[in-house]
Amino acid sequence: MSAPLLRPDFHFMSAPSLESITPDEWRLIQGQRVTFHRELAAEQLLAMLKAGAELPTYGYRLNNFQHCLQTATMMARAGYDEEDVVVGLLHDVAFVVAPDQHGAAAAQLLKQVTSERNHWMLENHALVGERFLPGDRGAWRELRHHEHFAWTEEFVERFDLRAIDPLEPIAPLEEFEPTVDKVFASRLGEGLAQPSGLLDPDKEATG
Numbered sequence: 638m639s640a641p642l643l644r645p646d647f648h649f650m651s652a653p654s655l656e657s658i659t660p661d662e663w664r665l666i667q668g669q670r671v672t673f674h675r676e677l678a679a680e681q682l683l684a685m686l687k688a689g690a691e692l693p694t695y696g697y698r699l700n701n702f703q704h705c706l707q708t709a710t711m712m713a714r715a716g717y718d719e720e721d722v723v724v725g726l727l728h729d730v731a732f733v734v735a736p737d738q739h740g741a742a743a744a745q746l747l748k749q750v751t752s753e754r755n756h757w758m759l760e761n762h763a764l765v766g767e768r769f770l771p772g773d774r775g776a777w778r779e780l781r782h783h784e785h786f787a788w789t790e791e792f793v794e795r796f797d798l799r800a801i802d803p804l805e806p807i808a809p810l811e812e813f814e815p816t817v818d819k820v821f822a823s824r825l826g827e828g829l830a831q832p833s834g835l836l837d838p839d840k841e842a843t844g
Contacts, residue, residue, distance in 0.1 A: 643673050679821035682746060683814065686730050698803045701732050707800040710808040715795075723747075723820045724755045725796060726813050728762060739763065750824040757785040758792055766793040 639649065647669050652658040658666070689702040699707060709726035717725070724747065731742035744751075744759035751759070761780060767773045768790075780786050799805075 643669075643676065675822070675825045678749075678825060679817050682727060682730060683810070683817060686727065687810065689733060692733065697801050699801050699807075701729055703803075703807055704800050705729050706810060706813075707802070707805060707807045708796050709813055710806055711796050711800060713808070713813075714806075719816050719820055720751060720755060722813065723817050724751060724759060725792070726817065728759055728792075728797070750821050754785050754788055757783065758789040761785075761789055762793055762797060765789045766797060769794065769798055 642649065648665060650658060650662055650666050652662060686702060686705060689700060692700045692702065694700045697704070705726055705728065708728065709722050712722045712725040727747060728743055729739060730746065732739040735742045740760050740763045744756050747759060748756055765777045765780065765786065768775075768777045780789075
């Protein structure tokens with residue numbers, strides 16, 4: 638049984654394993670891969686976020702899904718640009734499954750569609766946020782002189798720490814979906830133009 642192809646003009650690989658794929662077929666599959674990622678990346682990340690819509694919390698009055706939505710709502714209403722709003726929406730997308738590394742995970746998931754400024758912020762927002770919390774270990778002090786520290790501190794203090802209030806507005810996810818699609822569509826084409834893979838595309842076919 639085969640999974641369906643994304644598009645009717647796509648082709649299944651005929652080789653039974655990657656060890657026996659021909660260079661020409663490898664190039665074909667890799668070309669289809671570019672389109673596959675471009676069309677599905679935003680949808681899959683939003684699906685990850687939506688999966689937490691009904692989750693309970695461990696003490697906050699908003700769950701992680703609501704926290705992310707409220708963060709994006711606050712940023713949009715404050716006039717931040719589309720990339721910043723998308724980053725705000727997805728900054729904690731990995732929190733439930735990778736709590737101690739959720740910033741780094743989000744940074745990697747969004748790497749191809751974010752600026753260096755937002756990539757660094759995602760990677761370090763949890764550590765920078767410690768300065769405002771009980772139990773601060775002070776590790777954020779080592780980051781103070783980085784060019785993106787001020788933006789990360791602004792994001793944390795103005796939005797991340799405050800987006801836990803059930804009395805404040807929370808826009809529906811549907812309001813942000815067109816913006817997510819737009820940001821991904823505008824950035825992914827160039828970023829995936831040379832996909833990496835398991836095999837050298839010029840390897841000699843075997844088998």
